[in-house]
Amino acid sequence: MYRFFAALGFLLAFAGAAHWVVPAGRQAFALVSAQDDAARLADLQLAGVLTEARVAQEIDAALAENDAELAASFVELAQERGVPVTAERRSRVALANAPGASFARGAGSFGHGFLTGQGEDMAGLAGAAAGDLTVWGDVRDLGREAANWARGEPVDHFMVNLAGIGIVATGATYAAFGAPLTFRAGLSVLKGARRAGVVGGRFAGNIAAAVRGGSKAQLAALVGDLGTAGSKAGTRATFAGLRHVDDAAGAARLSALAQAKGGKTLAVVKTLGRGALFLTEAMAKLAYWIIAAALNVLGLIASFNAMVVAMLRPMWKKKRRRPLPLPA
Known part of the structure; x- marks a missing residue:
């Protein structure tokens, strides 16, 4: 026996x-099946990591660093997914994002970014992006790179290309009464991301190759996706997502995620990192x-x-x- x-x-x-x-295998299979749907992929991965404790920790850390935008994004994401957030934390986030507090915190940085094109915080970067929506921003950047060339200092050819395209795009925007505004906004986002150091060498190389090769359709689609992402999720979330983007397909995924998640995109990218856009360990x-x-x-x-x-x-x-x- x-x-x-x-x-x-x-x-x-x-x-x-x-x-x-069996359940773990079903979860992995669902992740692979959703590999072409960035929003669905993010939802599947958030189910295992976005807990009440994690949300509380992220909100407290963001408020401690005076990052009201990130804290508000986590509150919005938690509400969507049914994760409880205490009333005390909600009130602190609402107070940090009050119009008066936001204006006082970012007015000076915004003006500095608008005039110089450089900023150490997100308000400064937003000001630089606003300057790019006029010819001033592109002329400013071309002048800076020309001065670097005259002094024998390194010239950022990537920024020169973007500024040249931006001048043409701005003229087309005014001529068409704002028709290509998404493309113009995408260029502004891309230039701001370059200044913030979130554009990787591979992504910059792909864009430069598209410019040299005259691939206008591919370049327009890529820049348009970034403009859409910026308008739906905000400049900060787009910058965070661009850290994980290497090509036009990645930009399209970021745009799709931003359209689906809106203001929650920043919290999604902060929580999942590259996994918010791509399959990472799911295949293994x-x-x-x-x-x-x-x-x-x-x-x-x-x-x-x-x-x-x-x-x-x-x-x-x-x-x-x-x-x-x-x-x-």
């Missing part, structure tokens, strides 16, 4: 493991869970077969062979 109980024990163990393996997880599920099924079959054999073994009739007579 020891064989029967051993097989039964293995069968119960594999059956218990299936209760853990899926492979692991497929192997685990296959082994689990084989274990269930083998242990069940062994248990049946152990039950039927006593019923088998064993025929004993008579020994052959030895030669005389």
Whole structure:
């Protein structure tokens, strides 16, 4: 009987493991199925990490750093996903985002960014972006790079290209009464992201290649996606997402996420990082869970077969062979 109980024990163990393996495998498969839908992908991954404790921690940290925008984004995201936020934290976030407090905190930085195109905080970067919506911002940047060239200092050719395109786009915006405004806004976002250091070398190289190759459609789509992301989620969230974007497909994902999540995009990117836009460890997880599920099924079959054999073994009739007579 020891064989029967051993097989039964293995069968119960594999059956218990299936209760853990199957849901995890289903989750990994759902992540892979949603790889082309940035909003759905973010929702699936938030389900496992956005807890009440995590939200409280992020809000407190943002308020401690005087980052009212990030705190408000987490409150909005928590409300969407049904995660409780205490009334005390909500009141602190609302107070930090009051119009008077926001204006007093960012007026000076905004003006400095508008005039110089540089800013150490988000208000300054917003001012620089506002300057880019006029010819002043592009002329300012071209003048700065020209001065660098005259002094023998390094010239940011990427910024020169963007400023040149921006002047043309601004003229087209005024001529068409604002028709290509999304493209113009996308250029402003891209220039601001370059100043903030969030545009990676690979992404900048892809844009430069599109400019040199005359791929106007690809460039227009990419810049338009950034403009849409900025208008839906805000400049800060777009900058955060651009840290993880390398090409036009990534910009399209960021735009889709921003359109779906709006002001919650900043909190989503802060929580998930690159996982907000792309599959990261999900593919490895899926492979692991497929192997685990296959082994689990084989274990269930083998242990069940062994248990049946152990039950039927006593019923088998064993025929004993008579020994052959030895030669005389």
